[in-house]
Amino acid sequence: MSFVSRGFRGKRRDEGPSGRMPPGQYLVDDFPVLSAGPTPRTPLEEWDFAVTGAVGEPKRWTWEEFRALPSETLTKDIHCVTKWSKLDTVWEGVSVDTLLEDVESAAEYVLAFCDGGYTTNLPLEDVTDGKAWIAYSYDGEPLDPEHGGPARLLVPHLYFWKSAKWVRGLRLLDEDEPGFWESLGYHMYGDPWREQRYWGD
Secondary structure (H helix, E strand, C coil): CCCECHHHCCCCCECCCCCCCCCCCEECCCCCCCCECCCCCCCHHHCEEEEEECCCCCEEEEHHHHHCCCCEEEEEEEECCCCEEEEEEEEEEEEHHHHCCCCCCCCCEEEEEEHHHCEEEEEHHHCCCCCCEEEEEECCEECCHHHCCCCEEECCCCCHHHCCCCEEEEEEECCCCCCHHHHCCECCCCCHHHCCCECCC
16 A cells, blocks of 8 residues: 555646646646545544643643634635645634734744644744634535544645644744654745745755
């Protein structure tokens, strides 16, 4: 059995509308499933979300507490490093700004950590000021485990591997450190408009 799911190999299709498609991308109508290894399936009664690391006091929410937080519905284009893009995707979730509202920290980076051992790194400024969410709904339905449910990080302005599936928390860091895919050669930042796919791009 292949370690990487079939969705990592795509077929070129529509180039998409001008101005909304980063260079090198093609448009898809479906939602490819891209995973490495098995899909975690954490029961909601065992799920929690934490903010840890370089913080004054760690924070934690159970699933019920998390779902009681103020949520937003948003429509965003998403762009995968494997070159497919999907436009006008509709999500519901909690803004990272809401989760960090009372957190005291001088950290400049964050590492998202997830079920299955997956992590990804981001500058803190790329998940604040209305740029990122913890999404639990896609297209009006609970987020499927194959797409990262019960909750995934959503950072639509970066390549989609930065929108970590099965997210369980954010670890605030004083210094940047590579996550799972970054340690295997993916770009530390991942701007689709600059085609920052791999180290050296």
